[in-house]
Amino acid sequence: MPEQTFLMVVEGTAESGYCGFFPTLPGCxxxxxxxxxxxxxxxxxxxxxxDGLRADGEPLPEPRPVTAADLADAEEFAGVVAVTYRP
Structure with missing residues (x-):
């Protein structure tokens, strides 16, 4: 399986700390x-x-661009980061 790059929406500030979520991967x-x-x-x-999805025999979601709706879910939007999965 080739590597895949997923986009993570980052929210927060230096004062409050940061959190990030993957719009295509609920729960991640x-x-x-x-x-x-x-x-x-x-x-x-x-x-x-x-890796957990693969171990459970679940299909892996396809990476996709971040949409305006994804950004609307972010509080204190800080950016988008590309994260590569290398199985």
């Missing part, structure tokens, strides 16, 4: 005190989530 989210920390945790969380 991460948090961290800094943007660097959330990017590291996002990669780990994405791998755990998708």
């Amino acid at each position: 989210a991460t948090a961290g005190d800094t943007l660097d920390e959330i990017v590291i945790r996002a990669s780990e969380g994405l791998s755990l989530h998708l």
